[in-house]
Amino acid sequence: MIDVVIVGGGPVGLYLAALLLQEGVAVRVLEQRLHRERHSRAIGIHPPALAALDKVGVASAMVGAGVQIRGGIAVSGGKSVGSMSFASVSECYPFVLSLPQFTTESLLEQRVHELDGAALVRGARVTEIADDGGLVTVHAEATEVGGAGSRITSRILVAADGSRSLLRSQLGIRVMSRTYPDHYVMGDFAGFGDNLHEAVLYLEAEGIVESFPLPGGLRRWVVRIRRPAPVPDAVELVRMVHQRTGIRPDPATNSMLSSFSPRSTVARRSVAGRAVLVGDAAHEISPIGGQGMNLGWLDAAELTPIICAALAGKPVGQRLHAYSTRRRKAASVARWQSELNMTLGRPLAPPFLALRNGAVSAVSGIPPVNRLVARRFTMQ
Structure with a gap:
């Protein structure tokens, strides 16, 4: 038994x-x-989970194999509208681990x-x-x-x-159960340029694009779409990313594609x-x-x-x-x-997009509020 x-x-x-x-x-x-x-x-592995994983002796190996995301920035229309640091969220693990x-x-x-x-x-x-x-x-x-x-x-x-x-x-x-009016496609590509160790949120009128670093110099791109869709090919996903962000990952470097509805x-x-x-x-x-x-x-x-x-x-x-x-x-x-x-990533008409970006900028500019949001984002 x-x-x-x-x-x-x-x-x-x-x-x-x-x-x-x-x-x-x-x-x-x-x-x-x-x-x-x-x-x-x-x-994504958050600080409280890393502390829990340390109880079975695997946290150090995971940190060694992953990428430490120590902050993130929000961008809209090619301009930064806010940033967030995870430096204060944990003494042992001041980051979100990407693995x-x-x-x-x-x-x-x-x-x-x-x-x-x-x-x-x-x-x-x-x-x-x-x-x-x-x-x-x-x-x-x-x-x-x-x-x-x-x-x-x-x-x-x-x-x-x-x-x-x-x-x-x-x-x-x-x-x-709850369903949501949100649908996404995503894929992993070789990273390049700046922000190789930061999460980047592109808050655009057509919907959010999220970009996260992965080990091996890769980045994951997640694109919010208006309706459920089959898994796109790499070229189509690159077109979506480029249309909203101006950034064009190399489709030849794609290693994963998926679509999902939360x-x-x-x-x-x-x-x-x-x-x-x-x-x-x-x-x-x-x-x-x-x-x-x-x-x-x-x-x-x-x-x-x-x-x-x-x-x-x-x-x-x-x-x-x-x-x-x-x-x-x-x-x-x-x-x-x-x-x-x-909700933050849903499509918005330009006047409302400006209001949302202004709110993000305001929160980012108040250090105590920024730290509180960072703690909440990292499950503290």
Whole structure:
């Protein structure tokens, strides 16, 4: 019998596994993918999450592999309308770390493997769960040739299987969802010129263009569009960027293309019997602002001592209730921040664009307010 089964071997499931393994907990992580996705949206790691990741000894390696974004600037019509420094947001991590999710997951998986080489089981899709009040039995089938089918009994089940969580559905947990009138296309290209270590927001009448540095001299370009669209080719995305910003990335250097329409989904409860939801399974947040993955890590960090107490036979009902309340509040704050970010980037007629730019400039020019906004942006 295993102490804890974690369904989902993404960044949140792997981090929770590492935390628990360090405490001597017997863990199995069931992941349906045989291989990690090389191209993913999540790149931003905020200071509170880096502090949490340091608990499993991976923060230093992540910082060494990533790009430290120490501030950002807002531009409109080719002119700077504001700036923000992250220097005051954290003593240890005064930056937002830009690191592709593939590398993040690789480092976390390596740490899990160091702690228990058998903890991660790939190629296993959970098809059925049964909770008898004392133990949870998980049935999984092999997803592909080379995958592993299994039947595991555990004392606690954690669902870290993403925004379209199958476990959440099997547990009968309902969600509250929101959709937004915002749609985006994005791609990674070779960087050039100035601002190679800054985030740049182009506040234009047609909608925002965001640009973030990535390791290896790359930059990610995110363009807000008016309606859902298929993934563009590199030439078309470059045309969009150039039309709004005057900057023309080299399409020949493109390494990733994607399109997405944000939504938010918050579970009405995160605990059901001996099962707990974490990460996107509990609360999907718009990726604009890069908070979702970080929120999941903070879930895991707060949940770990409660799981350990439960395994030690201590009553944890009140602690679980308080945990659920705090994490729902944190998700609400993150959702509000992401909605504000999306509102900031919507198309505006020139008179209203000038008013918005003036407000951004005013906030930027008041140091205490600028610092407060920087803390909020970095999930402080």
